Amino acid sequence: MKNEERLVKKITQKSKDFSKWYVEIIKKAEMADYAPIKGMMVIRPYGFAVWENLQNLLDLRIKETGHSNAYFPLFIPESLLEKEAEHLEGFSPEVAWVTHGGKEELEERLAVRPTSEAIIGNMYSKWIKSYRDLPVLINQWANIVRWEKVTRPFLRTTEFLWQEGHTVHETAEEAQKETMMILELYKEFAESELAIPVISGIKTEREKFAGAEATYCVEALMADGKALQMGTSHFLGQHFSKVFNIRFEDRNQKLQYGWQTSWGVSTRLIGAVVMAHGDDSGLKLPPRIAPIQVVIVPISGGDWQKTVLPVATRIKDELKQAGIRVKLDHREEFTPGWKFANWEMRGVPLRIEVGPRDIKNNQAIAVRRDTGDKTPVALDELKEKVRATLADIQKSLLKAAFKYQQDNSYEVDNFEEFKSVLENQRGLIKTFWCGASACEDRIKNETMGTIRAVLLDKDKSGKANGKCILCGKETDKLVYFARAY
RNA sequence: CGGGGAGUAGCGUAGCUUGGUUUAGCGCGCCUGCUUUGGGAGCAGGAGGUCGCCGGUUCAAAUCCGGCCUCCCCGACCA
Numbered sequence A: 001m002k003n004e005e006r007l008v009k010k011i012t013q014k015s016k017d018f019s020k021w022y023v024e025i026i027k028k029a030e031m032a033d034y035a036p037i038k039g040m041m042v043i044r045p046y047g048f049a050v051w052e053n054l055q056n057l058l059d060l061r062i063k064e065t066g067h068s069n070a071y072f073p074l075f076i077p078e079s080l081l082e083k084e085a086e087h088l089e090g091f092s093p094e095v096a097w098v099t100h101g102g103k104e105e106l107e108e109r110l111a112v113r114p115t116s117e118a119i120i121g122n123m124y125s126k127w128i129k130s131y132r133d134l135p136v137l138i139n140q141w142a143n144i145v146r147w148e149k150v151t152r153p154f155l156r157t158t159e160f161l162w163q164e165g166h167t168v169h170e171t172a173e174e175a176q177k178e179t180m181m182i183l184e185l186y187k188e189f190a191e192s193e194l195a196i197p198v199i200s201g202i203k204t205e206r207e208k209f210a211g212a213e214a215t216y217c218v219e220a221l222m223a224d225g226k227a228l229q230m231g232t233s234h235f236l237g238q239h240f241s242k243v244f245n246i247r248f249e250d251r252n253q254k255l256q257y258g259w260q261t262s263w264g265v266s267t268r269l270i271g272a273v274v275m276a277h278g279d280d281s282g283l284k285l286p287p288r289i290a291p292i293q294v295v296i297v298p299i300s301g302g303d304w305q306k307t308v309l310p311v312a313t314r315i316k317d318e319l320k321q322a323g324i325r326v327k328l329d330h331r332e333e334f335t336p337g338w339k340f341a342n343w344e345m346r347g348v349p350l351r352i353e354v355g356p357r358d359i360k361n362n363q364a365i366a367v368r369r370d371t372g373d374k375t376p377v378a379l380d381e382l383k384e385k386v387r388a389t390l391a392d393i394q395k396s397l398l399k400a401a402f403k404y405q406q407d408n409s410y411e412v413d414n415f416e417e418f419k420s421v422l423e424n425q426r427g428l429i430k431t432f433w434c435g436a437s438a439c440e441d442r443i444k445n446e447t448m449g450t451i452r453a454v455l456l457d458k459d460k461s462g463k464a465n466g467k468c469i470l471c472g473k474e475t476d477k478l479v480y481f482a483r484a485y
Numbered sequence B: 001c002g003g004g005g006a007g008u009a010g011c012g013u014a015g016c017u018u019g020g021u022u023u024a025g026c027g028c029g030c031c032u033g034c035u036u037u038g039g040g041a042g043c044a045g046g047a048g049g050u051c052g053c054c055g056g057u058u059c060a061a062a063u064c065c066g067g068c069c070u071c072c073c074c075g076a077c078c079a
Helices: A002-007 A018-028 A046-064 A085-094 A117-127 A172-192 A239-244 A270-278 A304-321 A336-344 A356-360 A379-407 A415-423 A436-448
Strands: A030-036 A041-042 A075-077 A096-101 A104-112 A136-145 A159-169 A200-202 A214-221 A227-237 A247-249 A255-259 A260-264 A294-298 A325-330 A350-354 A363-368 A374-378 A409-411 A426-433 A450-454 A476-483
Touching: A018 A270, A041 A046, A046 A136, A046 A159, A046 A172, A046 A270, A046 A304, A085 A239, A085 A363, A085 A426, A096 A350, A096 A379, A096 A409, A104 A239, A117 A136, A117 A227, A117 A239, A117 A260, A159 A172, A200 A450, A200 A476, A214 A379, A214 A476, A227 A239, A227 A270, A260 A270, A270 A379, A294 A304, A294 A336, A304 A325, A304 A350, A304 A379, A336 A350, A336 A450, A350 A356, A356 A363, A363 A379, A374 A379, A379 A409, A415 A436, A415 A450, A436 A450
Parallel strands: A294 A325, A294 A350, A409 A426
Antiparallel strands: A030 A041, A075 A104, A096 A104, A136 A159, A159 A260, A200 A214, A214 A227, A227 A260, A247 A255, A350 A363, A363 A374, A426 A476, A450 A476
């Protein structure tokens, strides 16, 4: 008990003030820091290393499914952004404009991209002439600027990093298939790499991407009971191809407009990882994306440099050779206890302690960040044990997050109960909705709950019909409600 | 964007109401030395500040006034 108190003495408790806890962890773990411009942050090396790991793992999947990376301009001429009316209307409140080059005012304002459909559509119209040019499967990793009014590190920042895929297909079916394939890819990625279980579905008219025919999404439930959108996959139909004139001659020698998709995930995912797994001692990073998977803390004291350090160094080399991201913390200016707490703050999944006692027994102590379990491990089994434990930590983080999601999911069918859940427990509410924007709006006004996703048929598991939670009308739309970020 | 709160050393803060007693104080951290080191070490000595920025009032401003910037909370808006 006393130990636990000491561990948490410097951090705001997660349960007491979630948003303060969140910001504090991000700053203390040196993930990010505020920049002197509203809503902008610096992603510090430790945070950026998480992003790089996450990026590599996702990039691999994007390429495995046939896409290539490219890079398009940061600026979009106003005339291009204006072409798709809904798109412009949706984004115009958040666009940052460049009006001058040096001292001269520009003839035409340039938007700093809030997303790249317009500039990419413009280029695609030049590149696509025949069905033989299709499909076009391009992704770009880029920065985006949206002038948001309320910002929070990683979750919503004025500038953020993301990937955006932009594809063009011969047929609606093929584009639809791509949209769904990416949705599944995001879901699999979130669960197996970030250890965050997600729900998926389609957005309502109100919530869909400006200019899309349909928006599909993956959403996760955070520790404060609010939902966070983790990624979106849009079926764009021919909205953009018509205004950007992306036409091709099809197999029957007829001119046709291309069918498009776009999809993206951002640095927001880092915020999701922080919120989903962290606790009162700091971050808990899933081993798959942790910049440091194993930290070795030698117990200093006496002639440790001659006895303990060589063994610790040997362990480091062995693990490194096995492809494990390992760090040996041999700093003399800090005591072991301080290092324990510090690496816990940074969310390193596994700690290995080596001291004089261990050396006598030819062992080391392995301590898990997720459970706190301490286990002696024989030195000659260490490599295999570490590998297995990291895999197990990855699994158990997902399991714990999944349990949380289950424990905070509700199925209700009367509005009073619905209101009470959103007011008190929060969490995800599965219920029926008639499909009318009027009901959606009223529910939002009265409860602050929004429809995060309309379940796809395949996820409904037998529940075909029910009554709208608000108006009682018979409907087949099963939806997830939640308060959202 | 509206309402409320805040900004003093790397972090947390006292001082502000009632301007001068402050050479701006304290805790943690930092530096040096010695002793320590299995859950945030101890002692001794030391360094570190344009009091968010700009301007005004005054003999005198961290303190009073105005403008601006940034952060937090509540709402509106929004991927």
